Amino acid sequence: MVELKTAEEIERMRVTGAFVAETLAELRARAQVGVNLLELEAHVRQRIRERGATSCYWDYAPSFGRGPFRNTVCLSVNDAVLHGLPFDYALRDGDVLTMDLAVDIDGWVADAATTVIVGTAAEQDRRLVRATEEALAAAIAVAVPGNRIGDLSAAIGAVARDHGYPVNTEFGGHGLGRTMHEDPHIPNQGTAGRGFPLRPGLTIAIEPWFARTTDRIVTDPDGWTIRSADGSRTAHSEHTVAITEDGPRVLTLAP
Numbered sequence: 001m002v003e004l005k006t007a008e009e010i011e012r013m014r015v016t017g018a019f020v021a022e023t024l025a026e027l028r029a030r031a032q033v034g035v036n037l038l039e040l041e042a043h044v045r046q047r048i049r050e051r052g053a054t055s056c057y058w059d060y061a062p063s064f065g066r067g068p069f070r071n072t073v074c075l076s077v078n079d080a081v082l083h084g085l086p087f088d089y090a091l092r093d094g095d096v097l098t099m100d101l102a103v104d105i106d107g108w109v110a111d112a113a114t115t116v117i118v119g120t121a122a123e124q125d126r127r128l129v130r131a132t133e134e135a136l137a138a139a140i141a142v143a144v145p146g147n148r149i150g151d152l153s154a155a156i157g158a159v160a161r162d163h164g165y166p167v168n169t170e171f172g173g174h175g176l177g178r179t180m181h182e183d184p185h186i187p188n189q190g191t192a193g194r195g196f197p198l199r200p201g202l203t204i205a206i207e208p209w210f211a212r213t214t215d216r217i218v219t220d221p222d223g224w225t226i227r228s229a230d231g232s233r234t235a236h237s238e239h240t241v242a243i244t245e246d247g248p249r250v251l252t253l254a255p
Contacts (some may be wrong), residue, residue, distance in 0.1 A: 001121075002175060002183045004201030005021045009108065010242045010249070013177065013203060017110035017251035019241050020101050023047050024114050024255050027099050033119045033208065037075045040099070041086040044073040044078075045251070048103060056102035056109055056180040066223020070204050074100035074113075081217075082171055082226040082233035086103050093119035098209075098236045102180045110177050111205045112252035117146035125165065125233060128212055134235040135159035135208035143206070143248040149196045155191025160179070166215035169221050171226070173206045198243045203251070207238035217227070 005013070026045040026047070027040055048055055057074065061067025065083065076084030076098040077091075079254050084098065091097065100113035115129045152173070160167045173186030184196040210218075215216035218229050228234050242249040 002196065002202065003177055005177055005203050005242070006201065008045070009249070010201070010203065012106065012108040013110055013240065014251045016103055016105040016108050017112070017253070018255055019051055019053060019105060019110050020103050020110045020240075021252045021254040022158060024099055024101055028114060028116050030066060031091060031097050031116050031118055031215070033093050036090070036180035037077075037086045037089045037127070040075060041071055041073055044101065048072055051105065054104040055135050056104055058110070058209070060180075069224060074080050074098075076100070076225065076236070079211070079218075079227045080225050081228065081236050083107065083213065083224045084247070085220075085222045085224045091118045094122060095119075095216075095236060096125050096233050098234070100236065100238065103159045107178060109175055109178065109180050110240045111238065112240060113236050115235040115237060121188060124175045124212070127167070128210060128233060131159060131163040131165060131236040132208045132210055132235045136206060136237040136239060139206045139208065139249050140175055140241055141240065143198060143204070143243055145200055145245060148193060149184055149186055149198070150190040152206060153187045153195070154192040157189035159208070159212055165210040165212065167210065168215040169192060169207070169215055171216065173204060173238075175203065177203050183249060200209050200243055200245050202243040203240065204243070205238055205240050207236065209234065209236035
């Protein structure tokens with residue numbers, strides 16, 4: 001069931017979104033050569049505790065994972081792109097790191113992800129990260145009343161095609177608000193003019209993610225970390241967005 005939010009409820013989600021954005025910005029600054037993924041996880045735990053927030057990931061046990069997930073942030077390196085389980089790994093020069101964070105503050109959720117290149121950046125990795133950011137921006141631009149979910153999906157898919165990247169549709173964006181995952185599902189490829197209509201009050205997480213040379217995925221033995229099936233590098237960008245009469249409102253921007 002799709003739940004439309006009031007202006008006041010959207011504002012409460014924005015408060016959560018600002019915290020998510022601030023925390024991800026801190027992680028981006030900390031993601032340096034030699035830093036352990038477990039240090040990043042520890043930082044997020046501390047920030048959540050200090051803020052009096054709740055992690056949406058802790059104890060999360062969906063059908064696709066080997067739950068419960070006992071961490072507060074998803075950290076995915078190189079060919080890993082989604083649901084990366086933090087582990088004892090020191091970042092290396094040139095690593096591509098995706099950080100995905102969803103938090104609940106006072107009953108309202110926000111979700112965002114960002115990909116950084118640690119140390120020396122290869123141009124093909126820069127291009128991949130930039131493509132997900134462009135796809136996210138393209139989808140946000142058409143997130144207006146009167147359009148449909150298919151318009152978002154088509155915008156993401158068009159950017160992927162322009163860059164020559166295949167698109168996986170098993171995992172994509174989603175509604176959110178009182179919980180981390182609500183209807184509707186937002187695939188990263190689709191047909192414009194099709195699907196659920198965008199209405200004021202709809203709050204969604206838009207999250208394009210691409211692997212360089214495949215649309216197939218595999219899951220690690222940890223039961224969570226999703227990787228490209230051919231080992232090619234990946235990237236992921238995500239924002240929480242509210243549909244309003246005045247156009248899209250991104251709720252996960254740092255103040």
